[in-house]
Amino acid sequence: MHKSKLAGLVIDCQASHVRDAANFWHGVLGGELDIDEDGKYAAISDQGDIQVLVQAVDHPARVHLDIASDDKDAEVTRLEGLGAKKVVTIKSWIVMEAPTGHRFCVVNPQTDNFDQTANRWE
């Protein structure tokens, strides 16, 4: 048995530094903005149960979903069974591509309520 859940969404923005993009989306969404020191990520808090991140990327702008799991290998295998394909592993997260064409990531649990709120897969 392992667990997974929708952990958050990442607003990927084509930029060398995340500042301008993060300021725009913070203006849209409210909450508190926290930009990391190297300018690649920003977190926008207070968006309900899910994490909202803004990321500076090289590829064209998109929004991608993060799926948190307590067993990422088991979750990747489960998702492959649904038709998704593994693209690349970056640091602690695994980038996958859905049969619908969307990229998404499998990541570690992000919040204290993960165990209580995640889906259980037997």
Next chain:
Amino acid sequence: MHKSKLAGLVIDCQASHVRDAANFWHGVLGGELDIDEDGKYAAISDQGDIQVLVQAVDHPARVHLDIASDDKDAEVTRLEGLGAKKVVTIKSWIVMEAPTGHRFCVVNPQTDNFDQTANRWE
């Protein structure tokens, strides 16, 4: 004074009928799946505070955000002030484009807790 908040995310899938795409994302995310009669939309429940929809579209696959507001005209004006541009109005929602290139929608309040949880803009 008006209010707005992140209401949900829409997984836009290039398809004539939403069924296959909705089944895949339902498999990923769990919850309950509700496909509308004309096959254009599906709702995936139990994803925390935000609505998750799958939509059959003609354009390439993407994920877009829905921003709910109790005064959509005031919200569009506020967002234009942040640098967003109005693209088109479809039914009751207004499609906008962010300076980061992302399309998103301004929609009516979606949930009973809107008044308590939305940002207040003076």
